[in-house]
Amino acid sequence: MPSRKFADGEVVRGRWPGSSLYYEVEILSHDSTSQLYTVKYKDGTELELKENDIKPLTSFRQRKGGSTSSSPSRRRGSRSRSRSRSPGRPPKSARRSASASHQANIKEARREVEVKLTPLILKPFGNSISRYNGEPEHTERNDIPHKNTQEKFNLSQESSYISTQYSLRPRREEVKLKEIDSKEEKFIAKELAVRTFEVTPIRAKDLEFGGVPGVFLIMFGLPVFLFLLLLMCKQKDPSLLNFPPPLPALYELWETRVFGVYLLWFLIQVLFYLLPIGKVVEGTPLIDGRRLKYRLNGFYAFILTSAVIGTSLFQGVEFHYVYSHFLQFALGATVFCVVLSVYLYMRSLKAPRNDLSPASSGNAVYDFFIGRELNPRIGTFDLKYFCELRPGLIGWVVINLVMLLAEMKIQDRAIPSLAMILVNSFQLLYVVDALWNEEALLTTMDIIHDGFGFMLAFGDLVWVPFIYSFQAFYLVSHPNEVSWPMASLIIVLKLCGYVIFRGANSQKNAFRKNPSDPKLAHLKTIHTSMGKHLLVSGWWGFVRHPNYLGDLIMALAWSLPCGFNHILPYFYVIYFTMLLVHREARDEYHCKKKYGMAWEKYCQRVPYRIFPYIY
Numbered sequence: 001m002p003s004r005k006f007a008d009g010e011v012v013r014g015r016w017p018g019s020s021l022y023y024e025v026e027i028l029s030h031d032s033t034s035q036l037y038t039v040k041y042k043d044g045t046e047l048e049l050k051e052n053d054i055k056p057l058t059s060f061r062q063r064k065g066g067s068t069s070s071s072p073s074r075r076r077g078s079r080s081r082s083r084s085r086s087p088g089r090p091p092k093s094a095r096r097s098a099s100a101s102h103q104a105n106i107k108e109a110r111r112e113v114e115v116k117l118t119p120l121i122l123k124p125f126g127n128s129i130s131r132y133n134g135e136p137e138h139t140e141r142n143d144i145p146h147k148n149t150q151e152k153f154n155l156s157q158e159s160s161y162i163s164t165q166y167s168l169r170p171r172r173e174e175v176k177l178k179e180i181d182s183k184e185e186k187f188i189a190k191e192l193a194v195r196t197f198e199v200t201p202i203r204a205k206d207l208e209f210g211g212v213p214g215v216f217l218i219m220f221g222l223p224v225f226l227f228l229l230l231l232m233c234k235q236k237d238p239s240l241l242n243f244p245p246p247l248p249a250l251y252e253l254w255e256t257r258v259f260g261v262y263l264l265w266f267l268i269q270v271l272f273y274l275l276p277i278g279k280v281v282e283g284t285p286l287i288d289g290r291r292l293k294y295r296l297n298g299f300y301a302f303i304l305t306s307a308v309i310g311t312s313l314f315q316g317v318e319f320h321y322v323y324s325h326f327l328q329f330a331l332g333a334t335v336f337c338v339v340l341s342v343y344l345y346m347r348s349l350k351a352p353r354n355d356l357s358p359a360s361s362g363n364a365v366y367d368f369f370i371g372r373e374l375n376p377r378i379g380t381f382d383l384k385y386f387c388e389l390r391p392g393l394i395g396w397v398v399i400n401l402v403m404l405l406a407e408m409k410i411q412d413r414a415i416p417s418l419a420m421i422l423v424n425s426f427q428l429l430y431v432v433d434a435l436w437n438e439e440a441l442l443t444t445m446d447i448i449h450d451g452f453g454f455m456l457a458f459g460d461l462v463w464v465p466f467i468y469s470f471q472a473f474y475l476v477s478h479p480n481e482v483s484w485p486m487a488s489l490i491i492v493l494k495l496c497g498y499v500i501f502r503g504a505n506s507q508k509n510a511f512r513k514n515p516s517d518p519k520l521a522h523l524k525t526i527h528t529s530m531g532k533h534l535l536v537s538g539w540w541g542f543v544r545h546p547n548y549l550g551d552l553i554m555a556l557a558w559s560l561p562c563g564f565n566h567i568l569p570y571f572y573v574i575y576f577t578m579l580l581v582h583r584e585a586r587d588e589y590h591c592k593k594k595y596g597m598a599w600e601k602y603c604q605r606v607p608y609r610i611f612p613y614i615y
C-alpha cells in the first residue's frame with residue numbers, strides 16, 4: 001500500500017490550483033485510492049490536492065532564509081527579485097517584518113511574482129458549481145465584466161490573493177498579455193472547473209437532507225405519507241384528530257390495468273417530447289465546458305395533450321375511472337418511479353466522472369436518493385428534463401380536470417363549484433406558465449446541481465401529480481361554497497403572487513442570459529470575482545428569494561377556496577413552506593461557496609431571505 005507523506009491535522013502549504021502560490025492549509029484526510037489529500041484553506045475552502053502540490057511549512061521557512069530552491073516558483077522568484085526597482089516590490093524591511101503565516105505567504109508571493117490580475121470572464125449562464133470565490137472587485141456596476149481588465153494585485157486584502165478567478169502571471173510576460181489572456185482564461189476556467197469538481201466530493205458532514213438516515217426516512221416516509229393523506233382526505237370527516245385509516249394491503253391497491261394506463265400516458269408524453277417541433281437551446285455550461293442541447297416543446301406537448309383529452313372526452317372515455325382508482329394510480333406511479341430510480345442508479349455506475357452530479361457523495365443510499373448522474377440521457381432523450389415538466393406536471397392538470405368532472409358527478413352539479421373552478425384555473429395558469437417559460441428550468445437547482453435519482457423521480461412523477469392536485473381532490477368530497485367577494489380577494493392574492501413569482505424569475509433569467517440587456521440597465525448589481533454579477537435591486541433587492549415568496553403566496557391562494565373547515569387542504573402550503581425554506585438554505589450554501597464575499601455583501605444589502613421583515 002502506498003504510504004502517505006502528510007498526516008491528518010497537519011498544517012502545511014498547499015498550492016492554489018492554477019497558480020504557483022502556496023497557502024497554509026490543514027490536511028483533513030487522504031484517499032489512498034486516488035492518492036489525493038483533502039485540505040482546508042484558511043478561508044474554509046476545501047480542495048483535494050496531489051502530494052506534489054503540498055509542501056511542509058519548514059520548506060518555506062528555509063526558502064525565506066535564502067536557500068536555493070529549484071522549484072519553478074522559486075526560479076521565477078529569483079528573476080523577479082532582480083528587478084529591485086519594481087514598484088510592486090515592497091521595501092526590504094516590510095518583507096522581513098512578516099510574522100503571521102499568511103502575511104509571510106503574501107510577502108513570499110510578492111517576492112516571487114509580480115502579478116497582474118485578469119478577471120476571468122465566465123459566460124453568462126455559467127453553472128460551475130463549486131468554485132470558490134473571494135472578494136468582489138467592487139460593487140454596483142451595471143455592465144458586464146470587462147474582458148482583459150488588468151488590475152494590480154492588491155496583496156493587502158486577505159481574500160483577494162486566493163481568488164481563483166484571476167490568472168496570475170509575472171510582469172515580464174506583460175507584452176503578450178492580451179493575446180495570452182483569452183487563451184489562458186479558457187484554459188484556467190476549464191482546468192479549475194474540472195479540478196474543483198474532481199477535487200470536491202461531498203464528505204459525510206456535508207450531506208444534505210439529514211444525510212443517509214435522513215434520505216432513508218424520506219424515501220420510505222413520503223410514499224406512506226402520500227397514501228395516508230389520500231386516505232384521510234377520502235374520509236367523511238377528514239379531521240386530523242380522527243385516527244388515520246389503515247393502509248390497504250398492497251394486493252388491494254395494485255391493478256395491472258391501471259399501471260397499463262399509466263404507462264400509456266407516459267409513452268404519449270415521450271412521443272410528444274420527441275417531436276421535432278420547437279426551438280433547440282443550449283443548457284448552462286457543464287463542468288467540462290460542454291453545453292447540452294434541449295428542445296423546448298413543452299407547450300406544444302401541452303396543446304397536443306389537451307387535444308387528446310378533449311377528443312377522448314368527446315368520444316365518451318370514462319375519466320371517472322381515474323378518480324375511482326386514484327390510489328391505484330398513485331401506487332402505479334410509485335412503482336414506476338422506484339424502477340426508474342433503480343435504473344438511473346445502475347446506469348450511473350458506468351457514467352464517466354464528469355457526468356456525475358456535484359451533489360453525489362459516493363454513498364450508495366444517499367446517491368440513490370439525490371441522483372448520481374447529473375443529466376442521464378438515452379441518445380438525445382434527457383430523462384430528468386423530460387420528467388420534470390411533462391408526465392407529472394401535465395398529469396397534474398389532467399387530474400385536476402378529472403376531479404372537476406368527479407365533483408359534478410358525485411355532487412350532481414350542472415356546473416363545477418366556484419371553488420373548484422378557482423383551484424383548477426389557478427393551477428392551470430401555474431403549469432402553463434412553467435411550460436411557456438420552459439427554458440427557465442435550465443437554470444434551476446434541479447437541473448444544474450441535483451442528480452436524477454429517487455428524489456426528483458418521486459417528486460416529478462408521484463408527488464407533483466398526486467399531492468399538488470390535493471385541493472381539487474379534497475373539494476370532490478368536501479364541497480365549499482365561496483362567495484364572489486371572497487373569490488375576488490383570493491384572485492387578487494393569486495395575481496399578486498404570480499406577478500412576484502413571474503417578475504422575479506423573468507428578471508433573473510433575462511439578466512443571466514444577457515447581463516447587458518438595456519431593459520435591465522436600471523438595476524443595481526454587485527460584481528463577483530466569478531465574473532458574474534448579482535442583482536441587488538428590483539425583485540432581487542426586495543428579498544433574496546422573491547420567486548419563492550411569490551410561489552408561496554400562490555400556494556395560499558390555491559388552498560383558500562377549500563374554506564376553513566379542515567387543515568388538510570392547507571397541507572400543500574405547510575409542506576411547500578418547509579420545502580422552500582430548506583431549498584433556500586441549500587441555495588444559500590451553494591451561493592456562499594460560489595460567490596464568497598460578494599454573497600455576504602449581498603446578504604448585508606438584502607437581509608431577508610423570503611419574507612420581508614420576518615425571515
Ligand SMILES: NC(=O)C1=CN([C@@H]2O[C@H](COP(=O)(O)OP(=O)(O)OC[C@H]3O[C@@H](n4cnc5c(N)ncnc54)[C@H](OP(=O)(O)O)[C@@H]3O)[C@@H](O)[C@H]2O)C=CC1
Binds near residue numbers: 127446512533583
Ligand atoms: N412548485 C414547486 O414545488 C417548486 C417550485 N420551485 C420554483 O422554482 C423556481 C426556481 O427555483 P430554484 O431553482 O430553487 O432557485 P432560483 O430560481 O431562485 O435560483 C437560485 C439561483 O439564482 C441565482 N441568484 C441568486 N440570487 C441572485 C441575484 N441576486 N441576482 C442574480 N442571480 C441570483 C443563483 O444562481 P447563479 O448565480 O449561478 O445564476 C442561485 O443559485 C422558483 O420560482 C421556485 O419558487 C422550486 C421548487 C419547488
Ligand SMILES: CC(C)=CCC[C@@H](C)[C@H]1CC=C2C3=C(CC[C@@]21C)[C@@]1(C)CC[C@H](O)C(C)(C)[C@@H]1CC3
Binds near residue numbers: 222389
Ligand atoms: C422531498 C421531495 C418531496 C422532493 C420533491 C420536490 C419536487 C416536488 C420539486 C423540486 C423542484 C420542483 C420544481 C417544480 C415542481 C416541483 C419540483 C419537482 C416546477 C417544475 C414547478 C413549476 C415551476 O414553474 C418550475 C418550473 C419553476 C418548477 C421547477 C422546480
